[in-house]
Amino acid sequence: MNNARSESNIVVNPNNPKQIVAGSKKFRDIHNYDFILATEYSTDGGLSWRDSAALTLSGFTLLTDPALAWDDVGNVYLVGLSGNNPPTFDTVGIVIYQSSDGGQTWSAPLPIHNSVGDDKQWAAGDTNPSSPFRGRVYAVWDDGSDMRFARTTDHGATWIGAGPGVTPAGTVLVNDSFSPDIRVAANGDIYIVWIAGSEIKMIVSTNGGDSFAPAVSPATGVTTLNAGLPAPHGWPVFPGGNFRVLTIPSASVFGSTVAVAWADFRQGVSRIYCAVSPDGGASWPTGLSGTPLLAGPLPSNLQHFHPQIVIDPSGVIGCAFYEFGPKPSTPLIDVIIAQSVDGGISFDRATVTDQPWDPAIDAPWSHGDSNVTFIGDYFGLDASTRGFYPLWTDTRTGIQELWTDIVPARVQVRIPPGLYGQVAQILDGIIQDGGGDEIVGGHIVHIPPWGPELDILLGVAIQRIATLVASPGGIGIQRAAMAMVAHVAQQEVKRLEGKG
Numbered sequence: 469m470n471n472a473r474s475e476s477n478i479v480v481n482p483n484n485p486k487q488i489v490a491g492s493k494k495f496r497d498i499h500n501y502d503f504i505l506a507t508e509y510s511t512d513g514g515l516s517w518r519d520s521a522a523l524t525l526s527g528f529t530l531l532t533d534p535a536l537a538w539d540d541v542g543n544v545y546l547v548g549l550s551g552n553n554p555p556t557f558d559t560v561g562i563v564i565y566q567s568s569d570g571g572q573t574w575s576a577p578l579p580i581h582n583s584v585g586d587d588k589q590w591a592a593g594d595t596n597p598s599s600p601f602r603g604r605v606y607a608v609w610d611d612g613s614d615m616r617f618a619r620t621t622d623h624g625a626t627w628i629g630a631g632p633g634v635t636p637a638g639t640v641l642v643n644d645s646f647s648p649d650i651r652v653a654a655n656g657d658i659y660i661v662w663i664a665g666s667e668i669k670m671i672v673s674t675n676g677g678d679s680f681a682p683a684v685s686p687a688t689g690v691t692t693l694n695a696g697l698p699a700p701h702g703w704p705v706f707p708g709g710n711f712r713v714l715t716i717p718s719a720s721v722f723g724s725t726v727a728v729a730w731a732d733f734r735q736g737v738s739r740i741y742c743a744v745s746p747d748g749g750a751s752w753p754t755g756l757s758g759t760p761l762l763a764g765p766l767p768s769n770l771q772h773f774h775p776q777i778v779i780d781p782s783g784v785i786g787c788a789f790y791e792f793g794p795k796p797s798t799p800l801i802d803v804i805i806a807q808s809v810d811g812g813i814s815f816d817r818a819t820v821t822d823q824p825w826d827p828a829i830d831a832p833w834s835h836g837d838s839n840v841t842f843i844g845d846y847f848g849l850d851a852s853t854r855g856f857y858p859l860w861t862d863t864r865t866g867i868q869e870l871w872t873d874i875v876p877a878r879v880q881v882r883i884p885p886g887l888y889g890q891v892a893q894i895l896d897g898i899i900q901d902g903g904g905d906e907i908v909g910g911h912i913v914h915i916p917p918w919g920p921e922l923d924i925l926l927g928v929a930i931q932r933i934a935t936l937v938a939s940p941g942g943i944g945i946q947r948a949a950m951a952m953v954a955h956v957a958q959q960e961v962k963r964l965e966g967k968g
Contacts, residue, residue, distance in 0.1 A: 472498050472830050472868035473506075475844030478859040479536040479544065481570070482595045485852035486513045489520075489544050489571035490859050491534035492870055493844065498832035501842075502553050505531040507546065509571035513854055514874055521573045528552055528560045537591035539623055540603045543568050547591045547607045550577070557835060559584045562609055562638075566624045580627045581638040585612040588647040588716075592658075599656030601676035608650045608660055611638070615645035615662065619677045630677050641671065641680055647716040647845075654723060657748065661719040661728050666690045668717055668728055668758070670749055686728050686743035687758035690715070693773065696733025701839040706738065706771045706792055708799040711827050711841045712834050713738070713773050718787075718846075722779035724748045727812055729761060729775040729787050738771040740789050744812030754812070761787055761806055761815050769793045772804070776849035778856065784877040785812055788820065788849045788858040792827070800824035801843075803860050807878045820858055820873055829863035843868070851877070879946045927953035 472495040481487035487510070494506040507520040523531065528550035535547040546565040552558045561582035565574040589609035594601050606619045607627075618627045618637035629639030641660070648662040658673040660680070668687040671680040692715035697704035703712035717730040724747050732741040740761040743754045766772065770793035777787040785808040792801050802824045806815035831841035848859030855876040862871040931949035 471495060472832050473870045474832075474842060474861040474868055475533065475846060476848040476859045476861070476870055477534045477536050477846075478848035478850050478857055478872070479538060480850045480852045480857065481538050481542065481544070482852075483538075483540065483542065485854060486511055487542070487570045488514050488850075488857065489536055489567070490517070490848060490870065490872070491536055491546060492848075492859075493532055493534070495832050495868075498830070499836065499838070500554060501557060501833060501836045503530065503532060503832075505534050505546070505548050507534070507536075507571055507574070508870075511570065513852070514857055514872060517872075518572075520567075520571050523548075523565060523574055524576050525550075526577055527579070528563075530557070531563075533587070533589055535589045535591040535607065537593040537605050537607075538595055539593045539605050540595045541623060542570070543623060544571050545591060545593070545605050545624060546574065547589050547609075548577070549586060549589060549609075550579070559586055561586050562589055562607070562618075564607075564624065564627065578624075578627070580607075580618055581609075581611075581616060583611045583638075585614075586610070586616075590648060590650050592650045592652045594652045594656055596652070596654045596656065598654055599652075601656040604676060606650055606652065606658060606677060608641075608648045610645050610647065611640075613644055613646070614640045615642045615648050615660070617641050617660075617677065621676075630673075630679065632678055642669075642683065644669075647714070649717060649719045651719055651721040653721045653748075657721075659719060659721050659726060659749070661686070661717050663690065663692065663715060663717050663730065666692065666695070668730060668743065670719075670726070670728070672749060684749050686726075686745065686749070686752055687730075687741070687754075687756070689734070689757035690730065690732055690741070691734040693731055693733055693738060696736075696738075701837055703834060703840045705840065706773075708794075709792060709827060710839065711831065711843045712845075714845050716774075716846055718775050718777045720777050720779045720785070722783055722785075725779065725783070725785075725811060727777050727779060727785050727787075728758075729777040729789075730758075731773040731775060731789075732758070735766070737766055737768055738773045739766050740772045740775045740787065740806075742777070742787065742812060744785075746811060762817055763814065767793070774844075774846055776847060776858070778849050778851045780851035780856065780877050781853050782877065783811075784809055784851075785815075786849070786851060786856040786875070786877065787815065788847075788856070788860075790847075790860075795824045798826070800826055803858055805856060805858060805875050807856075809878050816878070818875070820875060821860075821862070821871075823864060825862045825864050827863070830867040832868075848872075879950075924953050924956050927956070 476492035563577040629635035644664040803820040
């Protein structure tokens with residue numbers, strides 16, 4: 469038996485961030501594409517983990533594609549895709565497991581939809597105190613190109629579809645879907661994002677899933693990995709690798725901010741693109757086709773893929789993804805996280821892994837084909853007030869295992885509005901000649917070179933450099949640097965006004 473692990477999901481309980489549940493594929497036979505789902509749980513905010521009880525299989529022998537969600541009273545739900553294998557991989561349909569003890573044990577599976585076309589499900593819970601639909605949990609999945617939808621309004625006792633009244637679970641919402649992602653805003657609005665050919669699409673419900681508005685397009689002109697890469701054995705693969713890759717969008721919502729990320733091959737290399745809306749999808753300042761997540765050119769021998777985007781409770785946008793390429797000469801994978809504190813205008817990147825991992829080690833064969841291997845079509849990411857929690861596949865021990873880390877969110881320093889002008893004017897003087905003129909209370913005051921302005925400039929420079937350090941130490945340096953800037957600027961303003 470081989471227990472290679474991949475294709476993971478991780479969810480933090482919004483009402484108790486010490487509770488975290490993770491799930492993934494767990495292979496029983498890496499050469500015959502035979503696996504189940506397995507989950508783990510943490511009761512101390514991710515510092516330690518324990519295996520959950522095994523999931524019950526009833527009427528099927530296989531489980532895949534883990535999708536996890538919490539409700540408002542501490543239940544966690546696992547939406548799985550059931551099937552049979554061996555002798556061949558045959559899909560049965562969508563099943564729901566429920567845990568009332570933080571993922572330690574799970575209920576028997578509840579089938580909610582049976583179709584051989586079911587695939588790529590996702591789930592989200594409404595835990596928001598201000599939502600009129602608090603307590604509901606939603607699931608969405610593909611059935612061929614149809615997108616199907618289900619929800620529970622009674623904490624998992626029953627599952628129904630869209631529309632008023634009681635409708636069967638699995639309502640078809642659109643007919644051009646691939647791999648939908650679903651999120652719930654604080655006001656209860658439901659956002660579903662998917663890819664349709666070369667277009668990222670989104671629909672929104674403002675009535676708890678009774679109905680959905682017509683689709684909007686966060687981005688068009690997308691070049692998917694399917695469209696841009698060779699697929700000699702039916703699956704796109706990167707140069708230097710033989711593991712399958714796909715363009716699967718990831719989305720997150722915070723207030724009225726909607727952020728979407730995907731892997732795009734339009735530049736002849738796989739790069740993460742994003743689209744961000746500040747107003748719930750009414751407008752997309754990132755442009756008709758989205759924008760690169762990271763500014764500047766990407767080396768042609770590095771591929772960025774499998775993005776997972778999450779907005780933390782303070783509004784920091786985090787996007788984790790895999791980076792594949794020569795490191796330094798062997799093709800290996802690092803986990804990267806990019807964070808934005810300005811609403812998605814800019815992102816700063818940091819490497820999460822302390823060493824890259826080899827996707828060729830202990831690699832399962834995709835659907836039993838030795839020519840194409842499998843590291844998962846996605847990996848996990850969630851966030852709490854403690855930071856971001858990436859959950860990825862790693863082979864440093866010689867087998868595919870799950871690894872995680874806690875990456876602190878970048879600090880959003882809020883300088884009092886009146887201070888921005890003072891700092892800007894002081895820095896303007898330094899930029900010119902090391903000294904300069906300040907405007908204080910409407911009066912021009914000359915400042916000689918090498919005054920407190922240099923301290924402010926150095927503080928800003930130190931803070932900027934420290935944002936590249938994804939550790940508690942880096943966060944501490946950022947805080948100390950900006951505290952120094954604020955203190956020096958305030959003291960200088962008081963001195964110039966005759967108050968200090």
